[in-house]
Amino acid sequence: MNKDAQMRAAINQKLIETGERERLKELLRAKLIECGWKDQLKAHCKEVIKEKGLEHVTVDDLVAEITPKGRVYLGVGQFTQIMNCKYTFSGIFTYFFVEACRLFTKLFY
């Protein structure tokens, strides 16, 4: 395992051990709700359920349809474009990055 990979693994482990990963997750979820990401996904869910039928929709159907949309809305997978993403949620990563840096400083400096 090279040094970078070791560093990543160590950071992840520390975040989990201290419970900070969970806290970051809750912070991110609150931000996503606040900015309307969840509402966008709800609207899309409604379409999926209408198409598949209330009685027949499965978790797999929802995961297959909703997860890619959730990523696209946030510009995930196009890292260089996240900061300039045309979607309204482009500021989310900036917010997250600032919080993450504060956390790293607290845990590792």
Place this chain on the structure above:
Amino acid sequence: MEEISLANLDTNKLEAIAQEIYIDLIEDSCLGFCFEVHRAVKCGYFYLEFAETGSVKDFGIQPVEDKGACRLPLCSLPGESGNGPDQQLQRSPPEFQ
């Protein structure tokens, strides 16, 4: 485990690490949302969340029928025989007769 220090990490690497964690947490959130929705669908309260934006008919659920006036004894109209203990109570107030 040796102590780690971020002192040697430049901003790009820090950003890359933050992005990995970010993507991971987004995936978690998406999955959690899917399970939430699925549970709401199977427990029967999913359409309640959308009542303001649509109708239950959108999901193939028939709305509750209007069955007309209540037929319980205490709700009987004046003059009709009822089964309640006090006939007087079954009459509508004078202003409605």
